[in-house]
Amino acid sequence: MPLPSTLPVRVRRLCRHRCRSASGRHRAIGRMPAGGATVTALLRADQLTVRYHTRGGSAARAIDGVNLDITAGEIIALVGESGCGKTTLARTLLGLQRPTSGTVLYEGKPLATSVRGLREYRRKAQLVLQDPTGALNPRHTVYEAVAEGLRIHRVPGDERELVTEALSRAGLRPPERFFGMVPHELSGGQRQRVVIAGALALRPSVLIADEPVASLDASVRGEILALLLRLRDELGLAALVVTHDLGLAWNIADRVAVMYLGRIVEIGPVEQVLTAPQHPYTRALLSVLPESGRPAVVLTGETPDPTCVPAGCRFHPRCPLLASGVDDETGRRCRSVDLPVLDGDHRSAVACHAVGG
Numbered sequence: 001m002p003l004p005s006t007l008p009v010r011v012r013r014l015c016r017h018r019c020r021s022a023s024g025r026h027r028a029i030g031r032m033p034a035g036g037a038t039v040t041a042l043l044r045a046d047q048l049t050v051r052y053h054t055r056g057g058s059a060a061r062a063i064d065g066v067n068l069d070i071t072a073g074e075i076i077a078l079v080g081e082s083g084c085g086k087t088t089l090a091r092t093l094l095g096l097q098r099p100t101s102g103t104v105l106y107e108g109k110p111l112a113t114s115v116r117g118l119r120e121y122r123r124k125a126q127l128v129l130q131d132p133t134g135a136l137n138p139r140h141t142v143y144e145a146v147a148e149g150l151r152i153h154r155v156p157g158d159e160r161e162l163v164t165e166a167l168s169r170a171g172l173r174p175p176e177r178f179f180g181m182v183p184h185e186l187s188g189g190q191r192q193r194v195v196i197a198g199a200l201a202l203r204p205s206v207l208i209a210d211e212p213v214a215s216l217d218a219s220v221r222g223e224i225l226a227l228l229l230r231l232r233d234e235l236g237l238a239a240l241v242v243t244h245d246l247g248l249a250w251n252i253a254d255r256v257a258v259m260y261l262g263r264i265v266e267i268g269p270v271e272q273v274l275t276a277p278q279h280p281y282t283r284a285l286l287s288v289l290p291e292s293g294r295p296a297v298v299l300t301g302e303t304p305d306p307t308c309v310p311a312g313c314r315f316h317p318r319c320p321l322l323a324s325g326v327d328d329e330t331g332r333r334c335r336s337v338d339l340p341v342l343d344g345d346h347r348s349a350v351a352c353h354a355v356g357g
Contacts, residue, residue, distance in 0.1 A: 039069075039071050039345075039346055040071070040108070041069035041070060041071055041105070041108075041345075042070060042071055042072045042106070042107060042205060042206065042238045043069075043070040043093060043104070043105070043106055043125070043206050043238060043240075044067075044068065044069050044070070044104070044105040044106075044108075044344075045066050045067055045068040045089070045092070045093060045102070045103075045104055045344065046067060046102055046103045046104070046105060047065060047066075047067060047101065047102040047103070047341065048063050048065070048066045048067075048089070048092060048099050048101075048102035048103070048104070049061070049063055049064055049065055049066075049099060049100045049101045049102055050062045050063035050085075050088050050089075050092055050097060050099055050100050051100045054307060058307040058308075059307065060306040060307045061261075061262050061306050061307075061309055062085050062088040062262060062306055063085050063088055063089055063092065063099070063262050064085075064261070064262035064263050064306075064309065065102075065262070065263055065341040066085075066089060066102075066262075066263060066264055066341070066344070067264075067341055067342060067343055067344035067345075068089075068257060068264065068267075068344035069344055069345045069346070070206070070238045070239075070240055071238060071346075072205065072236050072237075072238050073232060073233075073236045073237070073238065074232075074238055074239070074254050074255065075228070075229075075232055075239045075240075075241060075252055075253050075254050075255075076239070076240050076241070076253060076254065076255045076256070076257060077241050077243055077248070077249035077252065077253035077255070077256045077257070077270070078090070078240060078241065078242045078243070078257050078259060079243055079244060079245075079246060079249055079256060079257070079258055079259070079285070080244070080258055080259035080260055080285075081244065081260075081304070082244065083304065083306070084259040084260055084261060084262070084304065085259055085261070085262045085263075085306070086210075086242045086259055087210055087242060089259070090127075090208050090210055090240060090242050092104060093125070093208060093240065094122065094125055094127055094208055095111050095118050095121055095122060095125070096127075098113075106121060106124070106125070106206075119153065123149075123153045123155075123202045123204065124202075124204050124205050124206060125204060125205070125206040125207075125208065126199035126200075126202060126204040126206070126207055126208070127199070127208050127209075127210070128192075128195055128196055128199060128207060128208070128209040128210070128212050129195065129210055129212075130210055130211035130212065130214050130215055131215050132183075132188065132191035132192040132194065132195045132215070133183060133188075133191060133215075135195050136183045136191060136194060136195065137183075138182065138183050138184065139182065140182070140183075141179060141180050141181060141182055142167070142172075142178045142179060142180070142181050142182075142186075142194050143163055143178075143179040143180070145183075145194055145195075145198055146163045146166055146167060146194065146197050146198045146201050147159055147162075147163050147201070148198065149198055149199075149201055149202050150162055150163070150201055150202070153202060155201070155202060162201055163175070163179075163197075163201060164176070165201075166197040166198070166200045166201035167193075167194075167197045169197070169200050169231065169234075170193040170194070170196045170197035170200060170227065171193055171223070171227055172190065172193050172194070172197065178190075178194075187220070188215065188216050188217070188220060189216055189220035189223055189224060192212065192213070192216065192220075192224055193224070193227070196224075196227065196228075196231075200231070200235075204237070205236075205237065205238060206237070206238045206239070206240075207228075207231075207237050207238070207239045207240075208239070208240045208242070209228070209239065209240070209241045209242065210242045211242060211243055211244070212224060212228070212241065213225060213248065214243075214245070221248075225248065225251060225252050228241075228252060229252060241253065246274060246285065246286065246289065247289075249270060249274065250270060250274055253270045254269070254270060255267065255268065255269055255270060255273075255346070256268065256269075256270045256273040256274060257344070258273065258279065258281065258282050258285070260281050260304065260314065260315055261304045261306060261309060261314045261315070262306055262309070262314075263314065263341065263342075263351065264342050264344060264351070265279050265281055265282070265315065265342075265350065265351045265352070266278060266279040266281075266282045266349070266350045266351070267342055267344060267348065267349055267350075268347075268348030268349065269348065272348055273348075274286065278350040278352065278355050279315075279350045279351070279352050279355065280297075280315065280319050280320055280321045280352065280354070280355075281315050281318075281319075283297065284297040284299055284320065297320055299318045299320070300318060300323075301317040301318040301319075302317040302318065304318075311335065311336055311338070312333065312334055312335045312336045312337055312338060313333075313334045313335075313337075313338075313339055313351070313352065313353060315352075316334045316335055319334065319354075321354045322334050322335075322354070326354055330353055330354055333353045334353050334354065337353065339351040339352070339353065
């Protein structure tokens with residue numbers, strides 16, 4: 001099933017020509033496990049939950065049991081509707097949000113809770129935000145914006161050389177040309193490259209990007225996504241890309257994790273999840289794409305509400321499979337039996353009673 005792309009054809013070819021799998025998709029050679037081999041996660045979410053109280057006093061289950069492994073040299077796309085918990089999960093993985101329960105592990109060790117320990121970790125795990133304009137101080141030059149992190153973390157070495165290298169890696173060449181510019185003198189794509197350069201200057205091993213191209217036009221999106229792929233290949237970065245854009249996920253990700261109401265409901269290689277989806281929610285997301293060739297699935301029923309998670313499968317009030325008729329026993333389980341939390345490793349998995357969950 002062809003999927004829409006946020007990348008121009010020219011850029012898609014550039015992204016994919018170097019490392020292809022048998023199915024023709026891009027893939028970093030040696031990064032992904034073969035034959036069921038065990039891969040050690042660089043960053044892992046282990047049974048994470050995040051709960052908070054709304055203004056009305058209700059407890060919202062923003063993250064309600066998530067496991068997820070991210071390995072070096074791998075890009076995972078985290079997809080789902082707005083409000084499903086994607087950004088909260090990203091913030092928790094960065095140490096910006098403390099989990100209610102569960103653990104975030106980096107290189108097999110739980111994140112430190114001290115200010116010093118978190119500062120050391122945040123040098124290794126960097127965030128790229130959706131809006132580069134909001135991420136940059138309008139009064140700071142490009143040089144100051146990139147050098148800021150180096151100064152905060154007291155990174156050793158020649159500052160000018162480190163800034164120059166970071167800007168060059170981010171595709172702003174010659175770097176010296178941009179040193180004295182301020183954000184309003186740059187295009188949207190150039191501003192996002194400055195944000196990425198600021199992250200790269202710290203030489204991180206993990207990059208978490210929250211809707212990194214949502215505010216950019218189509219041609220610039222392709223350039224930024226091609227940059228992220230190149231950085232993955234050259235530096236071996238582990239990356240989590242939060243997005244609602246399935247075309248973006250198809251073009252950039254090695255694996256896709258689909259979230260619904262605080263949990264991952266399907267996870268697996270991008271080709272498998274986006275061309276042969278198993279969970280009815282994933283199928284519904286894909287059906288609305290013009291290129292899907294399938295009738296659009298209109299989800300009815302209750303709007304997802306993290307303050308009122310239904311019993312059984314959390315998707316059952318809107319599930320088209322359940323509405324179209326399943327056997328009585330499956331229907332009973334869908335409405336009353338909670339599904340286990342998916343492991344989140346490199347095995348494909350789906351949380352659904354009707355399709356073998």
